[in-house]
Amino acid sequence: MLSAAFGMSKQDNPWRTLGTSPVYDNPWISVREDDVINPGGGRGIYGVVEFKGLAIGIIPVDSQRYTWLVGQYRYAIDEYSWEIPMGGSPLDDDPLDGAKRELREETGLVARHWQHLMKVHTSNSVTNESGHVFLATGLSAGKATPDETEDLAIRRLPLDEAFEMAADGSVTDCITLAALLRLQNDILMNRYDLQL
Secondary structure, X not given: OHHHHOOOOHHHOOOEEEEEEEEEEOOOEEEXXXXXXXXXXXXXXXXXXXXXXXXXXXXXXXXXXXXXXXXXXXXXXXXXXXXXXXXXEEOOOOHHHHHHHHHHHHXXXXXXXXXXXXXXXXXXXXXXXXXXXEEEXXXXXXXXXXXXXXXXXXXXXXXHHHXXXXXXXXXXXXXXXXXXXXXXXXXXXXXXXXXX
């Protein structure tokens, strides 16, 4: 782990938690407020959004080196967003099972080959949400079955065009940006055999 390389561990946590109070709870998240002593010795509060599932993202790549992006209107930011196929998975499920399910639901695609690309923390100053991103290849097409909350546009495009969208600001979702830039770098560094 990188933190170990820099001499930091969980035992080195400079924060002290004096108490915690639940604020809000629903099936997807809970919010708590902690009474803390911060690293500088001051006393205060810290609000934490706890996620009850993992974020799961998938970059599917076909034999022609095309990928798929999913477009949808995101309620929380009141903006339209282009993203890799993604969704949530229960904390106690295997993230790969969640990735297979989300890819099939959102795009109808099924993959023969899967590679774990990265782990991400989405907004670690206020939430404990973590996610996993997978590369999916050896694709076959099927029927998408999105959730009722998802009004999705599905776009198949060259992988290099998706990389350009990440670089030029057309994509703003952090998991999508991190995943595309990571894959682009790994391809440049010859770290991945895409098994197309």
